[in-house]
Amino acid sequence: MLAIAGSAQAQDCAPQAFAPCQACHALTPDAGTRPGPQLAGVVGRPVAGDPGFDYSPALRTARDRGDVWTRDRLDTFLSDPEAMYPGLWMGSPPIRDANLRSALLCVLERGR
Ligand code: HEC
DSSP: OOOOOTTOOTTOOOGGGGGGGTTTOOSSTTSOOOSSOOOTTOTTSBTTOOTTSOOOHHHHHHHHTTOBOOHHHHHHHHHOHHHHSTTOOOOOOOOOOHHHHHHHHHHHHHTO
8 A cells, every 4th residue: 555645745655656667667777678768866867867778759859958857857747758758658657646756756766
């Protein structure tokens, strides 16, 4: 169960929140090849910042103009990935629940 009741704080990590992402993403740089880029240290990293991953033109354009994965940008992205970067190659549904995004962001920041 996700322990993220009404008074959820940004600090409430829920590793389970990352479960749907795990099929495509790893949180460690040495987890081997996956369908998506590794997300180790993604908070604060430039967009399209995994040198081992071949990104879509949508994300490469964002990187070239200097977009960085701040916490706020990740939060907006996860609420609707396709709206932020149309043409993105990520087949994952929007996460509308702000508490769930907060719990997920905590995991991304912590790295596990
Ligand atoms: C079906 C596979 C898949 C799933 C599930 C998935 N992703 Fe992705 N994700 C991708 C792919 C592929 C890309 C690269 C997209 C591109 O190049 O346009 C990506 C890109 C990203 C990026 C940008 C990374 C960077 O280096 O700029 C973030 C952040 C991200 N995903 C987070 C998540 C999170 C969090 C979840 C779970 C809620 C998730 N993804 C679920 C496939 C997936």
